[in-house]
Amino acid sequence: MTKRTRKEKKTAPTPRRRVSFRRRQQSASIFFLLWTVISAIAVAVVLLFGLTQRAMLVRSYKDEASKEIAVKGVEIKQAIEQGPPDNFGNNNYNGYLHFLSRTYNVNVYVLDERGALVHPQDFGLSETDYQKEIDTIRAQLAKQAGNSAVYEGDGEYVYGAKINLHGATSYLHVGKSLQLMETSLSRMGTRTALLSVFVVLVTFAVSSGVAGWLVNPLSELSQKARKLAEGDFDVDFYGNDYGRELVELAESLNFARDELAKTDRMQKELIANVSHDFKTPLTMIKGYASMIKEISGGNPEKRDKHAQIIIDEADRLASLVADVLDLSKIRSGIARLELREMDMTAYLDEVLSRFAYLRDSQGYEFILDADEGLVTRADELKIGQVLYNLIGNAVNYTGEDKRVYVSLKKENGSFFRFAVTDTGKGIKPEEIKDIWDRYYRSSEAHKRPVQGTGLGLSIVKTILEKHGFPFGVTSEVGKGSTFYVLFPSL
Numbered sequence: 001m002t003k004r005t006r007k008e009k010k011t012a013p014t015p016r017r018r019v020s021f022r023r024r025q026q027s028a029s030i031f032f033l034l035w036t037v038i039s040a041i042a043v044a045v046v047l048l049f050g051l052t053q054r055a056m057l058v059r060s061y062k063d064e065a066s067k068e069i070a071v072k073g074v075e076i077k078q079a080i081e082q083g084p085p086d087n088f089g090n091n092n093y094n095g096y097l098h099f100l101s102r103t104y105n106v107n108v109y110v111l112d113e114r115g116a117l118v119h120p121q122d123f124g125l126s127e128t129d130y131q132k133e134i135d136t137i138r139a140q141l142a143k144q145a146g147n148s149a150v151y152e153g154d155g156e157y158v159y160g161a162k163i164n165l166h167g168a169t170s171y172l173h174v175g176k177s178l179q180l181m182e183t184s185l186s187r188m189g190t191r192t193a194l195l196s197v198f199v200v201l202v203t204f205a206v207s208s209g210v211a212g213w214l215v216n217p218l219s220e221l222s223q224k225a226r227k228l229a230e231g232d233f234d235v236d237f238y239g240n241d242y243g244r245e246l247v248e249l250a251e252s253l254n255f256a257r258d259e260l261a262k263t264d265r266m267q268k269e270l271i272a273n274v275s276h277d278f279k280t281p282l283t284m285i286k287g288y289a290s291m292i293k294e295i296s297g298g299n300p301e302k303r304d305k306h307a308q309i310i311i312d313e314a315d316r317l318a319s320l321v322a323d324v325l326d327l328s329k330i331r332s333g334i335a336r337l338e339l340r341e342m343d344m345t346a347y348l349d350e351v352l353s354r355f356a357y358l359r360d361s362q363g364y365e366f367i368l369d370a371d372e373g374l375v376t377r378a379d380e381l382k383i384g385q386v387l388y389n390l391i392g393n394a395v396n397y398t399g400e401d402k403r404v405y406v407s408l409k410k411e412n413g414s415f416f417r418f419a420v421t422d423t424g425k426g427i428k429p430e431e432i433k434d435i436w437d438r439y440y441r442s443s444e445a446h447k448r449p450v451q452g453t454g455l456g457l458s459i460v461k462t463i464l465e466k467h468g469f470p471f472g473v474t475s476e477v478g479k480g481s482t483f484y485v486l487f488p489s490l
């Protein structure tokens with residue numbers, strides 16, 4: 001058992017170990033998130049598709065319309081220039097133009113150079129409209145440098161041309177209305193909107209299906225995790241058939257359950273062990289105190305002997321308490337490492353000298369083989385604890401010969417190795433991984449010269465892991481064990 005000068009007396013606040021189920025209200029459900037995301041994507045796709053379709057429809061409709069109007073325009077122009085056939089009556093241009101309009105399904109009229117309507121006289125637009133149109137036709141003819149031009153007018157595709165009618169230059173307007181295109185487009189818009197609504201409804205159904213499929217196993221896992229947090233270590237987590245991630249989650253939770261169960265079991269064992277270890281010195285202290293009071297008080301020699309026993313037992317109790325506190329401090333990260341350069345060869349001598357009383361009074365033999373001047377950078381007090389615990393264990397578990405071999409040797413340029421070997425019963429291979437665990441103590445009762453709490457190796461492991469120093473144990477049942485640590489050399 002370690003004897004230390006303890007600097008810090010205050011107990012730090014207990015580290016957090018609360019299980020919190022809060023933060024739930026703020027976050028949206030998976031169903032809602034899925035629904036929003038899938039709906040948004042689906043609607044975006046539908047809209048994009050609608051817009052592309054619309055653009056393509058407009059383009060192809062206009063292409064068609066311009067080709068059609070160009071062909072029809074030329075035919076109509078020829079027909080007008082040839083004049084109405086006999087059955088219309090020689091000069092019945094009005095009737096003939098109406099006839100052409102109907103036959104070709106276009107709007108046909110002729111303007112004179114000033115923009116006044118020539119035929120058919122009942123066409124029905126206002127004078128300003130005709131004025132505007134004559135300007136447009138002229139401009140388009142000039143632009144396209146010819147006697148005819150095809151262009152997009154106001155709501156229609158137009159074939160405009162100069163013609164010779166009644167011996168004067170006139171202008172022919174043949175227009176194909178874009179009305180049909182507008183109607184198709186607006187129908188398409190309505191269809192796209194309906195499709196969007198439909199898609200949103202479908203994604204609602206799909207999302208709730210998918211979310212249910214995902215959420216059910218998750219809620220099941222979370223319910224079980226809660227049970228686990230409440231201390232039920234019999235829960236079993238499954239992630240079957242729900243995908244790799246859920247299977248992995250279930251595996252991790254099962255692992256956590258096993259670890260928690262192990263810690264819980266060991267903690268209970270510790271309480272049993274520690275209370276036993278507390279009880280023995282307390283009984284002794286009480287016994288010897290009563291003895292001083294009733295019997296040996298008057299005999300200074302006996303009184304001193306009994307008082308010394310009380311002091312020793314009180315020391316043991318103090319170390320026990322210190323070990324329990326130490327471990328919890330180191331593990332919770334409250335105790336910081338104070339790294340300093342340290343001469344390990346000299347320090348090992350110092351630690352070994354603490355065992356001198358065992359050599360002198362109980363015949364233990366410490367065989368040391370150390371290289372000189374091995375220096376490392378570490379927390380001296382804590383490494384002292386490591387060395388003390390490992391050597392103390394070797395003393396406790398070594399064989400009848402009461403020998404403990406300690407060595408400190410250069411390993412290679414960057415490391416040196418501390419090793420302590422005993423000649424005891426060794427450790428069974430199946431127990432090796434457990435000995436570093438908190439509270440683990442071999443089941444066999446063992447009488448030890450150095451007091452132990454079952455926390456020693458756990459403290460060693462925690463300290464060395466904090467330093468990042470490699471360490472381990474090799475052991476052969478019946479022959480003994482070697483515990484070693486590799487220190488980086490400076």
Ligand code: ADP
Nearest residue numbers: 393394397435441442452453454455456457458
């Ligand atoms: P303690 O020695 O107080 O029981 P430790 O944490 O130091 O606690 O050791 C844990 C367990 O590891 C011991 O109970 C013992 O079973 C085993 N152990 C440790 N060192 C040795 C050793 N040198 N030889 C055999 N067993 C050992």
